Amino acid sequence: MVAALRSIRVRRGLVGLLALLALYGLAAQIASGRLPTRVSLAKHDIEGVELLPTYSSLVEEGVFLVQAGILLEGAAVSTGRVLAGLLLGSVVGIVLGLAMGWAAGLEYALDPWVVLLRFTPALALLPLYVLWFGLGEAAKVGLIATAVAVVTLQGAYQGVRGIPGVYWDAAAALAAPRSLVLRRIVLPSALPQILASLRIAIALGWVTVIAAELIKPSMPSLGYLLALAGAYPRVPTIVIALATIALLVLVSDGLTLAAYRWVTRWMRRRHA
Amino acid sequence: MRSPGRRRVVLGCVSVAVLVCFYTLVSNVGRLVDAELLPEAFARLSRPDLLPPTQDIFKAVVSLVTGELPPMEGHHAHPSGHVSQLVEQHVTLQGALLASVLRVLFGVAVGGPLGILTGFVLGWNRTADDYLHPIYVLLRSIPSLAFITYVMLWLGHGEAHLLIPIVYAVFTTVVIPTYHGVRDLAEVYVRAARSLGAGGRLLFARVILPAASPAVLSALRYSLIIAWMTTVGVEMLMGDDGIGHLLVGGGLWSSRLQIGVDPAVIIVGILALAAAGYAMDAAARIVSDRVTFWARRRRAW
Amino acid sequence: MHKNQPRKVRLQVDDVAYVYEGGTRTHALEGLTLAVHDNEFLAVVGPVGCGKTTFLRIVAGFLTPTRGTVLCDGSPVRAPGAERGYVFQEDAVFPWMSVQDNLEFGLRAKGAAPAERAAVAAELIRLIGLQGYERAYPGELSAGMSKMVEVARVLATDPSILLMDEPFGSLDAQTRGQMQDELHRLWEKRLKTVVLVTHDVDEAICLADRVLVFSPRPGRVKAEVAVPLPRPRPLELRLSPEFSAIKRRIWAELGLAEAS
Numbered sequence: 001m002v003a004a005l006r007s008i009r010v011r012r013g014l015v016g017l018l019a020l021l022a023l024y025g026l027a028a029q030i031a032s033g034r035l036p037t038r039v040s041l042a043k044h045d046i047e048g049v050e051l052l053p054t055y056s057s058l059v060e061e062g063v064f065l066v067q068a069g070i071l072l073e074g075a076a077v078s079t080g081r082v083l084a085g086l087l088l089g090s091v092v093g094i095v096l097g098l099a100m101g102w103a104a105g106l107e108y109a110l111d112p113w114v115v116l117l118r119f120t121p122a123l124a125l126l127p128l129y130v131l132w133f134g135l136g137e138a139a140k141v142g143l144i145a146t147a148v149a150v151v152t153l154q155g156a157y158q159g160v161r162g163i164p165g166v167y168w169d170a171a172a173a174l175a176a177p178r179s180l181v182l183r184r185i186v187l188p189s190a191l192p193q194i195l196a197s198l199r200i201a202i203a204l205g206w207v208t209v210i211a212a213e214l215i216k217p218s219m220p221s222l223g224y225l226l227a228l229a230g231a232y233p234r235v236p237t238i239v240i241a242l243a244t245i246a247l248l249v250l251v252s253d254g255l256t257l258a259a260y261r262w263v264t265r266w267m268r269r270r271h272a
Numbered sequence: 273m274r275s276p277g278r279r280r281v282v283l284g285c286v287s288v289a290v291l292v293c294f295y296t297l298v299s300n301v302g303r304l305v306d307a308e309l310l311p312e313a314f315a316r317l318s319r320p321d322l323l324p325p326t327q328d329i330f331k332a333v334v335s336l337v338t339g340e341l342p343p344m345e346g347h348h349a350h351p352s353g354h355v356s357q358l359v360e361q362h363v364t365l366q367g368a369l370l371a372s373v374l375r376v377l378f379g380v381a382v383g384g385p386l387g388i389l390t391g392f393v394l395g396w397n398r399t400a401d402d403y404l405h406p407i408y409v410l411l412r413s414i415p416s417l418a419f420i421t422y423v424m425l426w427l428g429h430g431e432a433h434l435l436i437p438i439v440y441a442v443f444t445t446v447v448i449p450t451y452h453g454v455r456d457l458a459e460v461y462v463r464a465a466r467s468l469g470a471g472g473r474l475l476f477a478r479v480i481l482p483a484a485s486p487a488v489l490s491a492l493r494y495s496l497i498i499a500w501m502t503t504v505g506v507e508m509l510m511g512d513d514g515i516g517h518l519l520v521g522g523g524l525w526s527s528r529l530q531i532g533v534d535p536a537v538i539i540v541g542i543l544a545l546a547a548a549g550y551a552m553d554a555a556a557r558i559v560s561d562r563v564t565f566w567a568r569r570r571r572a573w
Numbered sequence: 574m575h576k577n578q579p580r581k582v583r584l585q586v587d588d589v590a591y592v593y594e595g596g597t598r599t600h601a602l603e604g605l606t607l608a609v610h611d612n613e614f615l616a617v618v619g620p621v622g623c624g625k626t627t628f629l630r631i632v633a634g635f636l637t638p639t640r641g642t643v644l645c646d647g648s649p650v651r652a653p654g655a656e657r658g659y660v661f662q663e664d665a666v667f668p669w670m671s672v673q674d675n676l677e678f679g680l681r682a683k684g685a686a687p688a689e690r691a692a693v694a695a696e697l698i699r700l701i702g703l704q705g706y707e708r709a710y711p712g713e714l715s716a717g718m719s720k721m722v723e724v725a726r727v728l729a730t731d732p733s734i735l736l737m738d739e740p741f742g743s744l745d746a747q748t749r750g751q752m753q754d755e756l757h758r759l760w761e762k763r764l765k766t767v768v769l770v771t772h773d774v775d776e777a778i779c780l781a782d783r784v785l786v787f788s789p790r791p792g793r794v795k796a797e798v799a800v801p802l803p804r805p806r807p808l809e810l811r812l813s814p815e816f817s818a819i820k821r822r823i824w825a826e827l828g829l830a831e832a833s
Binding site: 017110131 | 279280282283284286287288291322399402403404405406407409410413414415416417418419420421422424425426497500501504505508509515516519520533535538539541542543545546547549550553
């Protein structure tokens, strides 16, 4: 029954999506003659703005962006930043989180700073990082890394604290050395929480990179493309940029979810 | 979290005190010691415009709170362009904070219920969920701040285009936990209620809503942080007031890229921001704990 | 003991089958036929996976049989309802409501007036011996007390038939013994038709008038063992030779012992 259900659910989901796409197309067609094409921005008015671009103009724009390399290059740069920030931030966050979970003293000492960072939106640090590291990659990657580190630290910490007391006792009763406990008990037990937090961190990383690229745009990047398209304005580009971002977010989230499910299969079987 | 105790408080305070002292030392090195005596990297690091000395931070706080520039005291003491510009625009720390807080509250007040409602519908009605879930997943993959470029074209440069991304961000944060709260947690309770003859409104109001409330409340609490993040972001991009606006030095979008940012202001802004966020989270935690007191009880045996 | 008088049939199950569609199709029940009489205490035992919980869920109305009919008081069972009270294996008391509110819940669903609700709740609290705990929350009660509240909650709506799915399964052995006594005492006072599904044969014999043994999957009634032991049934009864004889018979049907 599960296999059959899954296909009903999938079928309905597809119907829903197609309906949405169809509705949009319809709305765009109806609107194309009727919506105002003049938009006033800050100081001046722009003419010829297509507020709801039809599929034909979207396709046209999309083809242009891809052929000119703008879209792909921008996507590559933004993705690269997210990955770099993710790597850096998660290493720092996980190591610190595990350490803080293990050693109470460390937790008490570092806690005020972790709390401070948790309640500071990463974006607020952007001007500071730009000041310190310049307008290059370092500032943006550092920002993403900071946001990721805070989240993964929390995840790793919860992962360690969530280990049932019996496991610690069992290890002690077997006189297991610390390194063994770390490798064979702590890490596997904390892994689900860590992966769950990684999923949140990736979403956060994307939000941060796009925001950072919007605020301090540098070419090429998706945020820059978006900002430029917004300032110009060229709506088909905006829509395509948004769609590309959504696609990248979905893919990265999907991969992390798959990793999470694969790792936690041993956990789920126990409760079957 | 490990239980609070004296050791925690003491170590925390010590850690803060140590870092503040260390920072004061490092940031003031340029004034205390002759530049030639220092290794070059160190000297570069401790420039007052990169690492603002602690006193400057205090001065910035005073200026921003009182709205007045400090009196001139010789060539060390003139306020930065950032501070001057802010003071000129009559921006105060508390004013900016208030504006941001209001936006955050609006975002949660509007986005929260919308998200809860949607989460309930999707979690409760399997058919609706089948049809609508993929659409939702697609929409929430678009970072909220990215919308602002598009929304601005429809709504112009008013407050709405600042608030919409905040509402949207809160909304997308709240839907999924509510969805899971309804779907996963309430099963045995729903069955029990049904076999007691409950249906419709009674089932919803007295069983499903309370059973899902821990998940919903914790989602709302988390959405506060998201709301803050989005608020700061929109204010940095396009706001006329608020902490984000303060952090980038005020003025319109175009002029922001030109002034030099004063790190003292940033640090002041961040501290104010974190304090406000922490206070709101603490309040949310107290309320949430009170309402869901029953969820954390352990059995007598 | 009760078979001499013709008794009204409360529950009639006819040729019920149930198939779980899934990765693999599982025939949980096949050709299940049984009848439960008024005020009879019926226990159902069987090996793991024999479908006894599935059977109970079908009677309750949570599941629809793939084939066959279930009639409760003559009318077919289509959905869960207050005439068929259900006590769960897991903790099903509502932790966000006080004991009093829990007990009143079923009556609230029926639309009873506050005064009537309070009166019934008060009587039940006395019945289960939890006076003074009206305002307590389930989180403050022990597991056993909480389970009694659940039983009382179901009794509040005066169902025709009480269905219990391994109600004491999650309790420790000692508490379980106490709860079985409590249930027995309650049943004697409030005489109801009960169908109890359990894996604990001792529990079945102690409480029931009749024990049905299910066959392994696909489940059907393999054997019926009457329990003509006199009531009340104190703890010492478990040591008596009559008890052991019945237990041996049931174990033989389950394949755990040789029939003597």
